[in-house]
Amino acid sequence: MTDLTGATAMSALRSLIAEREWAQFHSPENLAKSIVIEAGELLEEFQWSPDFDVDRVRLELADVLTYCYALADRLGVDPDAIILEKLEITRAKYPAETSRGRSAKYDQL
Amino acid sequence: MTDLTGATAMSALRSLIAEREWAQFHSPENLAKSIVIEAGELLEEFQWSPDFDVDRVRLELADVLTYCYALADRLGVDPDAIILEKLEITRAKYPAETSRGRSAKYDQL
Amino acid sequence: MTDLTGATAMSALRSLIAEREWAQFHSPENLAKSIVIEAGELLEEFQWSPDFDVDRVRLELADVLTYCYALADRLGVDPDAIILEKLEITRAKYPAETSRGRSAKYDQL
Amino acid sequence: MTDLTGATAMSALRSLIAEREWAQFHSPENLAKSIVIEAGELLEEFQWSPDFDVDRVRLELADVLTYCYALADRLGVDPDAIILEKLEITRAKYPAETSRGRSAKYDQL
Numbered sequence: 001m002t003d004l005t006g007a008t009a010m011s012a013l014r015s016l017i018a019e020r021e022w023a024q025f026h027s028p029e030n031l032a033k034s035i036v037i038e039a040g041e042l043l044e045e046f047q048w049s050p051d052f053d054v055d056r057v058r059l060e061l062a063d064v065l066t067y068c069y070a071l072a073d074r075l076g077v078d079p080d081a082i083i084l085e086k087l088e089i090t091r092a093k094y095p096a097e098t099s100r101g102r103s104a105k106y107d108q109l
Numbered sequence: 110m111t112d113l114t115g116a117t118a119m120s121a122l123r124s125l126i127a128e129r130e131w132a133q134f135h136s137p138e139n140l141a142k143s144i145v146i147e148a149g150e151l152l153e154e155f156q157w158s159p160d161f162d163v164d165r166v167r168l169e170l171a172d173v174l175t176y177c178y179a180l181a182d183r184l185g186v187d188p189d190a191i192i193l194e195k196l197e198i199t200r201a202k203y204p205a206e207t208s209r210g211r212s213a214k215y216d217q218l
Numbered sequence: 219m220t221d222l223t224g225a226t227a228m229s230a231l232r233s234l235i236a237e238r239e240w241a242q243f244h245s246p247e248n249l250a251k252s253i254v255i256e257a258g259e260l261l262e263e264f265q266w267s268p269d270f271d272v273d274r275v276r277l278e279l280a281d282v283l284t285y286c287y288a289l290a291d292r293l294g295v296d297p298d299a300i301i302l303e304k305l306e307i308t309r310a311k312y313p314a315e316t317s318r319g320r321s322a323k324y325d326q327l
Numbered sequence: 328m329t330d331l332t333g334a335t336a337m338s339a340l341r342s343l344i345a346e347r348e349w350a351q352f353h354s355p356e357n358l359a360k361s362i363v364i365e366a367g368e369l370l371e372e373f374q375w376s377p378d379f380d381v382d383r384v385r386l387e388l389a390d391v392l393t394y395c396y397a398l399a400d401r402l403g404v405d406p407d408a409i410i411l412e413k414l415e416i417t418r419a420k421y422p423a424e425t426s427r428g429r430s431a432k433y434d435q436l
């Protein structure tokens with residue numbers, strides 16, 4: 001078994017998938033399904049109340065992130081790079097001056 | 110406006126949220142809702158077919174990742190660290206020997 | 219316990235909720251969260267393959283429907299009536315002539 | 328065009344699908360994806376606040392219900408019948424005596 005000490009999340013994920021031969025199940029479509037399935041489990045931690053168990057939420061969030069990283073890798077992109085790319089778009093859509101302290105959608109600002 | 114050249118995704122996200130005073134909306138519950146909402150939009154790219162537009166998928170995936178990072182930051186944890194934490198659990202649950210090439214849930218192996 | 223022989227789904231649901239004093243948890247927001255949580259569980263039946271177990275899918279679909287009925291009742295509307303209302307809108311947006319055999323969104327037709 | 332006056336929701340839905348030849352897209356898997364996609368749009372009405380616009384929520388709920396009906400029909404089952412079937416299971420899992428006024432999962436009661 002691979003020693004993961006010091007491994008990055010992406011390299012550890014790749015090892016886990018490779019060792020189990022799971023790439024065959026990881027079509028982009030199946031990964032997109034998996035992301036929303038895990039996101040639903042994360043939301044279940046808040047189903048009846050805004051109160052939450054931080055340990056459970058952390059692990060459910062990790063599941064969502066893991067499938068997001070798997071899909072990013074499958075698309076050949078870096079998670080941080082695409083977040084930065086999208087943040088630039090968000091900055092342009094929601095100028096700080098007009099969107100400060102407002103949760104409205106940009107087309108309603 | 111902050112110059113983001115060379116910024117990490119997390120620091121760029123923090124700046125964007127701070128400049129717009131959006132932290133007030135970012136309760137863990139609201140972020141969990143946002144993650145599943147964005148995950149649904151990602152899945153919409155695959156609604157009727159496994160074929161997809163890689164540029165659209167990349168941007169939708171970035172939206173899911175962005176809210177995941179915001180929730181991680183709100184919980185005071187690092188996205189990569191919690192992925193690594195959870196991968197260790199997954200390694201134990203799904204030994205490579207018994208789960209190789211199988212998509213079954215660990216309790217069905 | 220209420221005898222449900224011959225009861226409609228809505229009246230049986232109302233009895234179940236009333237007997238357990240669950241209405242206090244059923245804010246529209248919590249029911250909307252519940253609907254997407256259960257929808258994720260339904261999708262899990264198709265996570266890695268389009269093949270499915272019809273008995274499991276039927277019960278997961280019933281869970282989604284049950285929370286949809288609970289939300290409809292909370293809003294004071296009838297499930298069938300709002301489906302009919304929305305179908306009229308869909309008919310106008312997607313004329314049979316231009317949308318026949320096409321899955322594209324109406325704004326792309 | 329079919330005159331829908333007095334039609335049931337299910338028969339109106341069947342006509343709409345048949346006239347547009349959409350059944351070819353309605354595999355159970357695609358309908359399950361569609362249900363969760365629409366459920367995400369419903370939740371979006373509550374993304375930042377429990378306050379909501381009843382007209383928008385009603386139409387988003389109708390979208391979820393419509394795909395639920397389409398999947399039920401595809402499985403050859405009646406929506407009300409499967410709700411009643413599942414309510415019986417829920418009654419047994421959550422006896423009124425032990426679950427009254429509690430939102431906990433049945434295995435935590």
